[in-house]
Amino acid sequence: MHAVMVLLLTLPLAAALACLRAPLRAAGPLTAACGVVCFSLVIALVPAAAHGSLGYLRVLRVDAVSAVFLLATGFLYAIVAIYSIGYLGAGHGSRARRARQFWVGLNLFAWAMLVAPMMSNLALLWVAVEVTTVISALLVAIEDTNGAAEAAWKYVLLASAGLGLALLATIFAYYAGAHVLGQSYDLGFTQLLTVASHLPRAAVQLAFVLAVLGYGTKMGLVPVHTWLPDAHSEAPTPVSALLSGSLLAVSFYAILRFYQVAVAALGPTFPRGVLLAFGIASLLLAALYLFGQRDIKRLLAYSSVEHMGILAIGVSFGAPAALAGVLLHVLGHAAAKANAFMGAGVFVRKFGTKRIDAIRGGLDLLPWSGPLFLLAIFALGAMPPFGIFRSEFEIVAGGLSSGNYATAAFLIIAVTVAFFGVAASATRMLMLPAGRLRDRPARQLVTAGSAAATAGRPAGTAPAGTAPAGAAPAGAGPTLGRGEPSAWMVVPVALGLLALLVLGLHPPAELTDLFSRAVGILSGRAS
């Protein structure tokens, strides 16, 4: 198993280096192959992680909780890499340079997100999360539009400032531990957990609140979520999928580690109260913002804020069923949100705009992506038989069993409201007849940001991400034919739906074992 951990640590780096040198045609398949291999490696780790923690060289440690987050990242790495092959298409001229940067960045981004849950101490965890920030900020900026530059700047500034607070939290956690463990120790969270009952309370409280605020900035908890809709909407679609499905989850993982220490040191009331407050604010605000969104990717971004709120509330319930639901929700949200973003990416490519009111007749014009997108939206809205239905059911059941009736009721209502918000926009895009587009002037089809920048340029010089390669006439006129831009952009969505079905109908026994082990860890019964 140690070899597997080392491979997970090195393979994406090697792929990034190879993408620097290899012919551009090979970069995509290479990245996709690396993603698939990494996902298989994570799966190979699951049975061992379900029975105990794996440590290596003092800095690497994988237990059941980290394995859940590794699964989410590994899966998305594989399917997003496959999707990106279709998204970028063949590159020429200055597009080729951007495409190469994209592939290198994608591998590095996935690498950083795989490293973070494998770190055995809070300091290196912080370093890994900060690395994910800087790499993803460059990926957000890669499309070279005004919107992308603005979003990337806001993202890197807010996320770095938030992580400054998370660093302060790490320092105070160190201070708390130093009282018991001596002035020089590694800051490993297992070390902190073993001495948790002797830690000074004020320092642990301070560290936990700062950690929730700091990592919460990257996780997208209201009120520190403001970078999130901008970055998700302006980034290239594959990056949006990774940001939403995996990056937010990695920050949530960091919060969970602080939560473990805080519960062991302070008892459950204080940490759960903090998470409940942030969770309710996120869920409520996001559910309301989902109405009236005009940009399809911003809509999905607010849906991410909503789901992060659900995760925070689920942890605050504290019941084993709710914690199991939270962990399943991490996987379900990763697959469903990535699916929705990738589906939306096909629409953006086909119609040449991100504006919801300019996308019509999706079910007619996109024979595969239309229905798949509809299913992804249903999965996201917790419709049975998909995984999120099961996870939200478990969270609500956990809330009821732990006596949090009001919060559980609020959760059900807010989730339903959010579903209507997303479904209203999605059904307009899919169901309304495409003919209505002819009433609109052609320029309205083009968004002010990314599409406008590409529409005026010859195809050869357009930035890689936004260039409507397969559907070049899409931005120019409303007469769209029936057909998919690329098969590479359909298969990953189908794979994601398959995963959601498996999670919803019958999770494999190994996964159930993993969840029960992780729930034991999070409620302090196992290590």
Add this chain to the structure above:
Amino acid sequence: MPGIAAAAVAAPSALSGGADVIAVGVLLAEFGMFRQALLRDQVRLYAAQSALISVLAVVVAATRHLPDLYALAALSFALKAVIVPVVLRRLLRGIGAIGGDPRWSDIAGSHALSVASAVLVAIAVAAFGFFTVAALGIRSPVLPATALSVSVAVILVAFVLMIVRRDVVSQAIGFLSLENGVSLTALVVAAGLPLILEVAFLFDLLVAVVVFGLLIRVHHGRAESMSTADLTSLRG
């Protein structure tokens, strides 16, 4: 607690007095950056602030016999007082913000509030941080608790700086000085933090500076200015 009361009455030792002076110096540098009108001087102040923190690290290393801290002080001086300012200055010169067009080097007008009210806000926030942390009763074995309160004040002023200055370089400097404030906190409450972790933090900072630099270039290339006033198209 009589022990604490006695310590508060007794005259401070040379060490704790000196440490407090350096910490206050860091805070003053932060205020200097806060109201600085020229990019070049802002970068200089950042270098001075970083140098002060390295000096404090040497003081702690010498008096508390923590040899690791000498190495940390040297590394952090090399990185934060030399390399980062040099990288920033080269970047700014490269896009004409230093020694070029005065429209870009002068950031006096980037305050969202008037300078006087902004400074008043910063003083209020700093005082809030100073007294709040003092009330938490976090005591450090190596440095006086006053230094901790000052470091939290530095962090809060850095936040105010990022909020009220509307140009990309000030905001980046705000983040870097925020990190300086955290380093000061770390010296007070976590002086024994293993060197390898500190090195990881510093390396991470270097990566962040490079990325900030790249994004400043991107911003400058598109907006033809340092101002963030036009970064308002994404809303809702």
